[in-house]
Amino acid sequence: MPFPSSQPTDALPVGKKSYHNCHHLASIQLSTVEQKHPDVQFRMAGKAILVSFDDFVKEFVPAPEGEMEPEDRYKSADFSAIPHREESHMYEPLTKAFNKDWLLPHDVAVSTPNKGLSDVASMQKINSGLYRRDDAPFDSTRWSSIELSIECKIEHTQQDPLDDSGVAPEAWSIKRRDVLGQVMCYAVLVFDNQQRTHHFTLLLLGPMARIMRWDRSGLSATNKFDYTKKPEYLAQFLWRFGRMTPEQRGHDPTAQRILPGSADYKLMHSRADMQTKARDGTVVGEHARQIFKDSLFVKSSSQDDSKPPVILGPAPLWRLTVHDSTGPRSFLVGLPHTTAGTLAGRGTRTYVAIDTSQAHGPFVYLKDAWRVAHQGIEQEGSILTLLNDNSNGGPVQGVPTLLCHGDVGNQVTRSQEVWQVKHPGTDPVDCPLKTHRHYRLVVKEVCLPLRDFRIFYELVGVICDCVETHGEAYKRKGLLHRDISAGNVLMYPKQVAVKGKIIEARVGILADWELAKRVGKPNTEDAPRQPDRTGTWQFTSAMALDNPKKRIVVQDDMESFLHLMLYYAIRFLPHNCRNVGKFMDEYFDGQLEEDGVYYGGEKKLNAMTGGKLTTHGTSLTFYKPTPPTPQDVSRERSLVRPESPIQSTTIRRDPHPINGVFVDFLARIEAHYKLFYTARPKKDPAPDDAPIDALDPSLLDIAEFVRSHHELEPDSAAEAAEAVPETPEAAISEEEKRRVEDLAAKLGDHAEMARLLRQHIQRAGWPVAYKDRIADQLPKRYKRNAETALGTKRTHGSAQLGTGESASKRTRSMR
Numbered sequence: 168m169p170f171p172s173s174q175p176t177d178a179l180p181v182g183k184k185s186y187h188n189c190h191h192l193a194s195i196q197l198s199t200v201e202q203k204h205p206d207v208q209f210r211m212a213g214k215a216i217l218v219s220f221d222d223f224v225k226e227f228v229p230a231p232e233g234e235m236e237p238e239d240r241y242k243s244a245d246f247s248a249i250p251h252r253e254e255s256h257m258y259e260p261l262t263k264a265f266n267k268d269w270l271l272p273h274d275v276a277v278s279t280p281n282k283g284l285s286d287v288a289s290m291q292k293i294n295s296g297l298y299r300r301d302d303a304p305f306d307s308t309r310w311s312s313i314e315l316s317i318e319c320k321i322e323h324t325q326q327d328p329l330d331d332s333g334v335a336p337e338a339w340s341i342k343r344r345d346v347l348g349q350v351m352c353y354a355v356l357v358f359d360n361q362q363r364t365h366h367f368t369l370l371l372l373g374p375m376a377r378i379m380r381w382d383r384s385g386l387s388a389t390n391k392f393d394y395t396k397k398p399e400y401l402a403q404f405l406w407r408f409g410r411m412t413p414e415q416r417g418h419d420p421t422a423q424r425i426l427p428g429s430a431d432y433k434l435m436h437s438r439a440d441m442q443t444k445a446r447d448g449t450v451v452g453e454h455a456r457q458i459f460k461d462s463l464f465v466k467s468s469s470q471d472d473s474k475p476p477v478i479l480g481p482a483p484l485w486r487l488t489v490h491d492s493t494g495p496r497s498f499l500v501g502l503p504h505t506t507a508g509t510l511a512g513r514g515t516r517t518y519v520a521i522d523t524s525q526a527h528g529p530f531v532y533l534k535d536a537w538r539v540a541h542q543g544i545e546q547e548g549s550i551l552t553l554l555n556d557n558s559n560g561g562p563v564q565g566v567p568t569l570l571c572h573g574d575v576g577n578q579v580t581r582s583q584e585v586w587q588v589k590h591p592g593t594d595p596v597d598c599p600l601k602t603h604r605h606y607r608l609v610v611k612e613v614c615l616p617l618r619d620f621r622i623f624y625e626l627v628g629v630i631c632d633c634v635e636t637h638g639e640a641y642k643r644k645g646l647l648h649r650d651i652s653a654g655n656v657l658m659y660p661k662q663v664a665v666k667g668k669i670i671e672a673r674v675g676i677l678a679d680w681e682l683a684k685r686v687g688k689p690n691t692e693d694a695p696r697q698p699d700r701t702g703t704w705q706f707t708s709a710m711a712l713d714n715p716k717k718r719i720v721v722q723d724d725m726e727s728f729l730h731l732m733l734y735y736a737i738r739f740l741p742h743n744c745r746n747v748g749k750f751m752d753e754y755f756d757g758q759l760e761e762d763g764v765y766y767g768g769e770k771k772l773n774a775m776t777g778g779k780l781t782t783h784g785t786s787l788t789f790y791k792p793t794p795p796t797p798q799d800v801s802r803e804r805s806l807v808r809p810e811s812p813i814q815s816t817t818i819r820r821d822p823h824p825i826n827g828v829f830v831d832f833l834a835r836i837e838a839h840y841k842l843f844y845t846a847r848p849k850k851d852p853a854p855d856d857a858p859i860d861a862l863d864p865s866l867l868d869i870a871e872f873v874r875s876h877h878e879l880e881p882d883s884a885a886e887a888a889e890a891v892p893e894t895p896e897a898a899i900s901e902e903e904k905r906r907v908e909d910l911a912a913k914l915g916d917h918a919e920m921a922r923l924l925r926q927h928i929q930r931a932g933w934p935v936a937y938k939d940r941i942a943d944q945l946p947k948r949y950k951r952n953a954e955t956a957l958g959t960k961r962t963h964g965s966a967q968l969g970t971g972e973s974a975s976k977r978t979r980s981m982r
Contacts, residue, residue, distance in 0.1 A: 212337065213335070214386060214582070214600050215329060215337055215385060215386040215387075215388065216336060216386070216387050216582060216586050217336045217388055217390055218387060218390070218589070219390055220389045220392055223387065223388075224404060224407060226581075227387070227581075228378075228404060228408060228411065229407065229415065230410075231407070236406065236407075237269065237406070238399070240269060241398070241399035241403050241406070242399045244401070244402035245264070246401060247395050248260045248264060249264060249371070251321055254319050254321050255280055257319040257321075257371065258278040258279075258280055258295045258319060261276065261278070261295060261371070262278045265405060270406055270409060271405060271409040272410070273300060274299055274300060274314060274315075274408075275297070275299075276295060276317070277295065277296060277297075277298055278295050278306075279293070279294055279295060279308050280294040292308040293313075293316055293317070294318070296317050297408075298313060298314055299314060310356045310357060311361060313357060315369060315408060316350070316357065316366070316367070316368040317368075317371070318349070318350050318353065318370050319370075320370070320371065320372050322373060323375040325342055325343065326372060328343050328346040328347030328370075329391075331390050331391055350370060351381070351386075351510055354366050354368060354381045354510055355509065358514060359503070359506045359516070360483075361418070363418065364414075364417050364418075365380055365382040365417040365580075366417050367379065368380075368381065372391065374393055374394065375391045375393055376391070376393075377389050377392075378404055383511060383512060383513070383603040384581070384582040384600045385583065385586070385600040386582065387585050419578070419605070421490075421575055422486070422487050422488075423486040425484035425485060427481070431484070431486060431499055431523075432484060434521070434526060435459075435463060436463065438456075438521060438526075438527070439456065439460035439463055443456065443529065445662075449662055449669055451662060452529055452530060454660050455519055459501070459519040459520075459521075459530055462482060462500070462501030462503075462504065463484070463501045464480070464481060465481070465482050465502070466479060484500070485500050486498070486499055487499075487518075487520075487533065487535070489533070489571050489573055489607045489608075490573040490576070490607075491572060491573045492573065496609075498523065498533050499521040499523060500518035500519070500520045500521075500533060502518075503517060503518055505654070512537075512603075513536045513537050513539070513681075515536040516534075516536070517533065518532070518533045518535070519532060519613055520532070520533040522609070531570060531610065532610050532612060532613045532614070533608070534547075534607065534609070534610070535606075536606055536607075536608075536681070537606065540579065540604035541601065547681040548569055548572025548608050550646065550680045551566065551568075551680060552569055558644075559643040559644060560643045563636060563639045564635075564636065565633060565635065565639075565674070565677055566636060566640065566678070566680070567611065567612050567678050568610055568611035569608070569609075569610055569611075570610060570611055572608040572609065574605065574606050575606060576605070578604065579602065579604050580601075580602060580603040580604075583600035586599070586600050614658060614659045614676050614678070615659075617653055618735065619658065620658065620735070621869060621938065621940070622869065622935060622938055623735075623739075623740065623823070623934075624933045624934075625673060625869055625870075625873055627732065627828060627873075627927065627928060628877055630675065630728055630924065631877055631928065632674050632675030633651075633656050634728060634917060634920050634921045635917065636675065636677045637651075637724060638920075639917075640677075645687050646684070647719065647720070647721065648677065648682070648683050649682045649683060649702065649723075649724065650682040651677075651706055651724050651727035652702075652705070652727070653703075653734060655678050655679040656676075656677060657675070657676040657678050658675065658676070659673065659674050659676045660672070660673050661674060663872060665871050665875075666871065668868060670865065670868045670872065672869065672872040672873075672876070673869075674876070684719075705734065706731055706755075707723070707727065708724075708726040709726070709767055709772040709776075710723065710726075711767075712767025712772075713766055720915070721915045721917070722836075722839050722914045722915045725835075726775065726914075728832075729829070729833070732829070733780065733829070734755060736825055736829075737750055737751065737944075738944055738945050739940045739942075739943060740792075740823055740825070741789065741791070741792055741941060742787060742788060742789045743782060743790075750770075750782060753770040754768070754770045754774070756768075757770055774833070775837065776840045777837065779833065780829060788822060789822070789823040789825055789826055790821060790823055791821045791822070791823050791934050791939060792938075792939050792941055794936070794937050823934075823939065824932045827930070831927070834910060835911065835914040835923075836914060838907045838911035838914070839915075841911065866935055866936060866938065867936055869935075870933065870935035873928060874928060874929065877924070877928045877929070878929070879929055
């Protein structure tokens with residue numbers, strides 16, 4: 168088996184504190200281990216491999232060089248004192264049996280059942296683990312330094328997540344699947360809080376045990392063995408593990424811990440408190456400095472937005488190396504700004520960082536991911552190089568500016584190799600486990616997530632920017648993005664002058680081009696590039712979700728922009744939807760499963776084919792929040808041209824202008840879908856309004872920038888919404904068919920789509936004198952499934968396999 172060998176290293180990149188605060192589904196509000204089980208295990212479906220104990224330790228747990236193994240001691244080891252009646256009673260005897268100097272000379276097993284506080288914001292714990300003796304906790308889980316996760320169950324079959332005798336390794340009963348989700352969530356916490364290439368878990372199932380190894384490709388695990396009858400298996404694993412180098416255990420040697428009191432530590436804290444000023448004295452880059460400062464401390468998480476988080480302590484700090492073509496470069500980082508929240512896949516984490524070559528220069532943005540390393544898939548840095556260069560009309564505006572990038576040493580996943588050895592003669596293209604290679608990329612712009620928009624006028628302007636960027640990349644560079652999502656459409660703050668005042672304006676940046684595909688190459692456009700393609704489920708076009716093998720085209724990405732606007736409108740605007748959680752579940756996270764293949768839900772598909780957003784059988788309508796004072800109406804008029812009449816914002820149910828954006832956008836999408844589906848409209852009444860924030864005078868300046876930034880061309884006349892006939896295709900006249908085709912063609916025309924958004928931006932009626940964004944209406948404890956959305960307890964029996972980085976990626980079997 169051609170596995171790469173590991174080289175020893177003296178570095179031990181483990182830390183005192185870290186955190187985990189990410190959401191696997193775009194709509195998840197509460198992130199706990201129990202709630203995340205089904206969603207996390209979805210990403211590992213079909214990616215587990217079972218091997219014999221001997222093969223496992225031979226490939227993954229090597230014996231130390233120059234040291235004889237105590238085989239006699241292995242056989243005489245005694246683990247019989249570990250009880251099997253109650254799980255909580257297993258951990259103390261387990262630690263006593265493991266903590267022998269001859270077995271673990273440098274580590275200690277610690278029992279941490281339901282004690283103390285975890286060192287992550289979500290306070291999640293595991294009941295036992297192996298730690299270095301000089302960095303072991305007393306009675307609480309420390310995810311930033313745990314070396315081996317240990318989980319105990321009492322049932323050796325009913326709680327076994329894997330199946331030695333089954334056709335597939337994964338067990339399919341709900342109870343057994345839930346255990347897989349649980350131990351996988353623990354592995355996610357380790358990856359999120361340490362710099363890891365892989366991680367080991369020891370799972371005890373009464374008198375039986377499995378040893379598991381996780382990486383970004385999948386799971387390799389031993390067949391189940393009885394450690395009371397074969398104590399030599401467990402003893403050999405522990406003896407070898409206790410003598411493995413940090414790199415063999417899964418630590419990344421290119422990540423160096425920054426210790427308190429060191430020069431790097433002092434630099435990071437001083438930069439966090441130091442404002443950056445332009446030559447004219449204007450403070451710039453405050454958003455980046457604040458994000459960086461926040462990354463230096465672990466803070467508690469709270470479901471109550473009115474309570475500020477509590478600082479739990481200093482965060483682990485790191486010096487990360489990026490191996491660029493010009494040589495290695497070092498960057499200083501704290502906690503990740505974003506994490507993926509899943510295990511199998513790219514595992515993307517991003518950081519606001521200090522470039523050590525310009526220690527007092529601007530902060531930069533570092534992306535750490537495990538890219539898919541299959542033939543025909545380019546590094547994201549290579550794509551950004553093309554977008555940034557002077558070819559075909561020059562750099563594309565609105566994309567990140569590349570500073571450096573490169574693969575991280577020879578760090579490649581190994582699970583896919585185990586699968587291929589277990590399935591000899593199988594075409595590598597048919598392997599369900601992708602080959603992932605560790606990769607880092609650094610860009611100049613530190614952006615804000617789209618969810619930080621201040622008013623919806625600004626949100627639409629940012630999306631308009633990114634539609635134009637998408638068009639420039641497609642037309643001039645021959646690149647199609649293929650992953651428009653809440654995590655990839657960003658806002659870049661910049662200081663601009665508006666009526667003599669300097670304000671912070673925000674322009675759109677279209678990021679994460681790793682899934683982009685070159686278009687227009689004959690005979691290569693439809694060639695498969697990887698065994699399954701990754702995208703963001705919530706924002707993928709309904710047509711692509713309904714046809715997993717569909718080739719993504721411009722119209723699919725344009726539709727994703729609509730889903731993106733709707734995602735924030737349903738959460739942060741008043742409307743007539745009575746159950747936001749249920750809407751989110753059905754529209755964004757909806758799914759249908761047939762023969763193991765997942766398809767999109769019906770609600771999104773019906774909206775696209777019918778050209779109408781609905782809730783409870785009626786048109787979904789968004790409203791302006793009630794202004795704080797009557798004077799706000801006159802303040803809005805100052806932004807609108809005299810010939811444009813403005814609707815009175817004092818009317819309680821005044822429709823919001825974003826309704827018009829949706830109507831016109833959907834008219835084009837419906838025309839595009841017209842040949843394939845039939846509309847099914849519905850109706851329902853409306854609920855009460857919701858409160859909003861008080862008057863904010865600075866918003867008028869923001870709105871003025873958006874209006875002027877998206878000024879229409881002189882000959883661009885206002886265009887009314889064009890309804891698409893609901894008659895079947897066969898009954899459409901030739902004239903009507905041509906009209907529908909012309910309207911559908913506009914969806915694939917970037918200039919037309921950008922002009923559509925600009926027209927709506929220039930129209931009157933947008934609330935700009937006060938924040939029309941209200942408090943998030945998604946239930947605080949919302950988790951996929953209507954019962955949870957309604958506030959009732961969700962049982963394991965009602966669990967469904969979930970979806971997919973605040974919006975994460977979900978695997979689909981596509982080409």
